[in-house]
Amino acid sequence: MTGIADDPFVAAVKPLVDAMGGEILPPELADEDDVVLSWEGADVVAVRLPQLADSLDRILAALERKRGKPLAELDRKAKQDIVRTLEARGAFTVRHGVETVASALGVSRFTVYNYINYVNEQRAKAQADEGQSRQDG
Numbered sequence: 001m002t003g004i005a006d007d008p009f010v011a012a013v014k015p016l017v018d019a020m021g022g023e024i025l026p027p028e029l030a031d032e033d034d035v036v037l038s039w040e041g042a043d044v045v046a047v048r049l050p051q052l053a054d055s056l057d058r059i060l061a062a063l064e065r066k067r068g069k070p071l072a073e074l075d076r077k078a079k080q081d082i083v084r085t086l087e088a089r090g091a092f093t094v095r096h097g098v099e100t101v102a103s104a105l106g107v108s109r110f111t112v113y114n115y116i117n118y119v120n121e122q123r124a125k126a127q128a129d130e131g132q133s134r135q136d137g
Contacts, residue, residue: 004026007044007045009039010045013037013045013047019062020049020050020055021050021054021055021058022048022050023047023048024046024047024048025046026046027045027046030048033049034046035047035049052094055094056086056094057100059086060100060101060104063082063085064104070106071105071106072104072105072106072107073106079115080115080119082105083101083105083112083116083119084119086101092116
C-alpha cells in the first residue's frame with residue numbers, strides 16, 4: 001500500500017476512515033460492498049466499512065478513552081449523557097445494541113431503556129420550549 005498511502009487525498013480521508021473503524025485499500029482490491037473514492041475522475045482509494053456491531057464496540061471504546069475511565073465507573077448523569085450520544089449515533093438500532101451498552105455501562109437493560117426514555121423526554125421538552133419561544137418572539 002506504499003503508493004496510495006502517499007496520496008494526499010488518502011491522507012485527508014484516513015482520519016475519518018480510522019474513526020469509523022474502516023480499512024483503506026487500493027481500489028483494485030475493492031469488493032462490491034466497499035466504497036471506492038474517486039478524485040478528479042480517477043479511483044484513488046477503496047474503503048471497507050466495518051460491520052455495525054463492530055462500530056458500536058469502537059464507539060464505546062472511544063467514549064471510554066474520552067472519559068478516561070471505564071464507562072461502568074461513571075455516575076448516573078454521565079451514563080445518561082453516554083446514552084444520549086449513542087442514541088444520536090443510532091447505536092440502539094444495532095441488534096443487541098441495548099445489551100452491549102448495558103454491559104459497557106455496568107447497568108441492566110431496563111436501566112438503559114429508562115435512560116433512553118429520559119433522553120427522549122428531555123429532547124421533547126427542549127423542542128416544546130423552542131417552539132414556545134418562537135411563538136413568543
